[in-house]
Amino acid sequence: MEQQQQQQLSFSPKRIVVVGGGLAGTLEALFLAKRLGNAYEIRVYEKREDPRLQAESSGRSINLALSTRGLTALEKVGLAKEVLASGVPMYGRGIHHMNGRFEIQPYGISKKGEFLTSISRHLLNCILLNACERAGVLIYFRKACSSIDLTNNVLYFEEAEVFNLDRSVDSTEQVLGGEFDSFSSRFTDLDLQVTGDVAYNVNMIKADIIVGADGVFSKVRQVLENSAQSKFHYSQVYLPTCYKELTISPSPSGSYVMYPNCLHIWPRGRFMLIALPNSDGSFTCTLFMDEEGSAVSFKKIETSEHLLKLFSTYFKDVIPLIPDLAKQYFQSPLSFLMYTQCEPYHFKDRVVLIGDAAHAIVPFYGQGCNLAFEDCRILDELIELHSGKWSEILQHFSKSRKPNADVIARLALENYLEMAEKTSSRLFLFWKRIQIILSEWFPNTFPSLYRLVSFTNIPYKDATCIAEQGHATLRKYLVCGMCLTALGSFYGVKYLWRSK
Ligand SMILES: Cc1cc2nc3c(=O)[nH]c(=O)nc-3n(C[C@H](O)[C@H](O)[C@H](O)COP(=O)(O)OP(=O)(O)OC[C@H]3O[C@@H](n4cnc5c(N)ncnc54)[C@H](O)[C@@H]3O)c2cc1C
Incomplete structure (x- = not known):
């Protein structure tokens, strides 16, 4: 048995395991497969059923507003056109x-x-899953990560096997092209609990790198939080x-x-x-x-x-x-609705959190998914920059992403007030219109924060500084304008008075 477990833990080639096959997890797996597919086996473990086997009930799943940051990341993996064609533009x-x-x-x-x-979030997830499979990513559904041994980088998964499954299970096996079978047979009997008509097998797998993309209630993040080794903060x-x-x-x-x-x-x-x-x-x-x-x-x-x-x-x-x-x-x-913050986003040279697992934000700026997709693009750029040296890549990632995620988290909270209260005010709408016109005519002098956040890839933190400078300039011009008007009126009145 011990020898069998040793065999299960030994692996070749190197392996990256992405926990969570949602939006960030699938896009990250795709980036990794494209850049490191020759050197690493890329696997995604998702606790839910394959969404492609479930019909989307019309309009029922949350849809998302994607903007430039999200689309830029999708562009890098060649999916922007397909996504744009599947969505509806909102001007x-x-x-x-x-x-x-x-x-x-x-x-x-x-x-x-x-x-x-x-x-639709469902459609976007399906597009990403298909692209992952085309790129050679191995995807495992109904596998919930339950714990991680951080010393040995071994992940444990609970596998929900619902008895009397309908044909959808067969389709899962087809989708996975046999991988599902081999995976299940390799990891059976380690632990089996039966509750009602659902059995949970506990499976285990070793990885060189673990990417936690398992959303706002991330298990990977919880493991880091509970480990004294990680010196981790979470709120x-x-x-x-x-x-x-x-x-x-x-x-x-x-x-x-x-x-x-x-x-x-x-x-x-x-x-x-x-x-x-x-x-x-x-x-x-x-x-x-x-x-x-x-x-x-x-x-x-x-x-x-x-x-x-x-x-x-x-x-x-x-x-x-x-x-x-x-x-x-x-x-x-x-x-x-909740927002979360943690620090750092990585553990040593082998675990990294992305997307909502690292920084869930409230949805009022429509940036959560865009931020998550940007994480994937930036991580990819850092892998290139540091030539695959994981310790440097992950440190740099935490350092550069955290301040930016904190800024958009704050802006998203503030935007709730703007959407719920201010958009009904005529004065606010007039002011917004002026800002758009000025930012169109003088983009460098009066950039609008909304446009910088939604339609550029300028880091969120820099975007707020640029917009603040623009506001300060506008305030200066307004004050100067008011002073000149007052002065002009004064001399005008004086002139009229004298000429009488
Ligand atoms: C109401 C609402 C509206 C929103 N609107 C927008 C918008 O307009 N624009 C925008 O950019 N963002 C929006 N967002 C935010 C966006 O939905 C999230 O930021 C985005 O989904 C994050 O992606 P993710 O992959 O990190 O997390 P998720 O999409 O939550 O994916 C996590 C995945 O991990 C899986 N998982 C969880 N635990 C485990 C485990 N233990 N083992 C294995 N798998 C696991 C889950 O099943 C899931 O598939 C909105 C959010 C809400 C709530």
Whole structure:
């Protein structure tokens, strides 16, 4: 048995294990396969079933707004075109005012390609998984990482084997081209617990490098947190704001029932509704409200009457668009929002955290996935820069990513106020318009922070400094302008007085 385990632990060639086959994990695996595929075996372990075996229920999964950072990373692995073709462009915010007025506030300059792309998370994940397989990445589904031996870099996985599985299991085996079989047989009998009709096998595997891309509740991060060796800091904050998803279906002819090329917002102060278009003609709406404690909160919506009252007061135009509103609302789970921070993002020369595992942020700047994809691009650049010396690569990664992730985490929190409160103010909208025009005419003197964050790859931290300098210059010009106007008026009045 000992000899058998030794054999299981010995491996050749070198191996990189990515924990989590979500958005960041699959993109990272793809980057690694393209750059290091000849030297390393790249594996992805994902705790859920293969999403390609599950039909996406129209508009049900959260869709994402991708911007330049995300698309630049996708471009590097040759996927930007496919992703753009599968999404819907959004050129601005479509504001639904309380009085029923609708107006579009452009995000940037559409001629310059400054728009966001709304894409289903499910579809994006499937595109990335297919590309990983084409690049030779080995992908294992229904394998949840349960612990890691940091001294020997051995990962343990629980494998959920649901008895009486339907044909989807066969398809999984087909997708994996036999790897699934060999993996299962190599690691059986190490541990087996049977609970109801689900059995968990505990499997183990050794890796040279471990990439933790397992999301906000990352197991890899927990292991680092609990290890005295790692000197690791971690913090998390839950927001009082929660969300529920609703779907606006397409018309019977399959067309959109609202203008599709914008991100719709119903800003209502402490709460708001947003809707992003899906390529099938539907919209995925997200209702953000406090869980409890405010005048309008999820806790206060207990019956269909309460719900109807809320919608007829604040989102009247949405009622005819969602005929089964009450059914959808009460079936939709209440989801929580949190942001996390940790430091460092790596352990020695062999473990690194990326995406939400390293830095989950609130979704109000639409940057979480973009930040995660940027992690993958930067890590790839650092692998090249440091010629594969992992200790230097990972140290550099932590040092350069942490300050930038902290900045966008703060901006995302601040943007909630902007979306929920300020976008309904005429003065704010006027000021935004001025900023866009000035940033278009004098991009170097008056750059807009939103455009720097969403439509460039300038590091987030530098973007805030550049925008702050632009604001300071604008303030100076405004003060000078006001002084000159006052002076001009003074001499004008004086001249008129004398000429009398
Ligand atoms: C409401 C909402 C709206 C958002 N909108 C936007 C947006 O418009 N634009 C944007 O850029 N970002 C947005 N985001 C953020 C974005 O969804 C995340 O930043 C992004 O999904 C992070 O990707 P990830 O791969 O790091 O994590 P995830 O997508 O969470 O993937 C983690 C994967 O790891 C797997 N996993 C977890 N634990 C284990 C384990 N122990 N073993 C193996 N596998 C495991 C999970 O099953 C999952 O597949 C939004 C987020 C929310 C909540």
